[in-house]
Amino acid sequence: MNPTPVRKKNSILLNVAFLLTCAAILLFLFKAPKETTAKLPKDANHSRFQDMPKKEAEKFCTECHNPAGISPLPADHPPKYRCLFCHKRT
Numbered sequence: 001m002n003p004t005p006v007r008k009k010n011s012i013l014l015n016v017a018f019l020l021t022c023a024a025i026l027l028f029l030f031k032a033p034k035e036t037t038a039k040l041p042k043d044a045n046h047s048r049f050q051d052m053p054k055k056e057a058e059k060f061c062t063e064c065h066n067p068a069g070i071s072p073l074p075a076d077h078p079p080k081y082r083c084l085f086c087h088k089r090t
């Protein structure tokens with residue numbers, strides 16, 4: 001008959017729900033964004049670009065990465081200006 005305990009119970013549930021939501025969001029932010037874009041390979045073809053200024057290095061990429069080159073870009077490749085902004089060096 002007394003409504004107070006019911007309301008109290010509800011607000012505890014709401015608080016728990018709120019905390020769970022916060023925890024879920026935090027977990028998502030910590031775990032979700034894993035970078036998947038391929039890094040600049042560490043091999044003979046690419047090692048000279050490790051220490052070059054990015055803009056300088058990017059002039060050479062399309063010598064091999066072009067439709068007629070030894071390693072054409074995939075057909076669904078995203079816009080490709082500034083290669084090294086996406087394909088990070090390690």
Ligand code: HEC
Pocket residue numbers: 038039040041043045046049057058060061062063064065070071083084087
């Ligand atoms: C001398 C030729 C050559 C040049 C210049 C070159 N690449 Fe490559 N690249 C290759 C070849 C061949 C492959 C495929 C085999 C491999 O993984 O090494 C490749 C593969 C890649 C890959 C895919 C790696 C993977 O894990 O699948 C990326 C990314 C890449 N190159 C980025 C670049 C960027 C950025 C530049 C310019 C800074 C560049 N390449 C310049 C020959 C070249």
Ligand code: HEC
Pocket residue numbers: 036037038061062065071072073074077078079080081082083084085086087
């Ligand atoms: C806007 C971001 C972006 C830019 C700029 C960019 N790429 Fe990519 N590239 C990607 C993504 C995303 C993929 C496909 C996912 C992956 O890395 O496997 C890809 C794929 C590739 C691949 C094939 C990798 C594989 O595993 O088969 C090569 C080679 C490559 N890019 C080279 C280049 C070169 C050379 C340039 C500059 C001319 C360039 N990319 C610019 C995002 C980018």
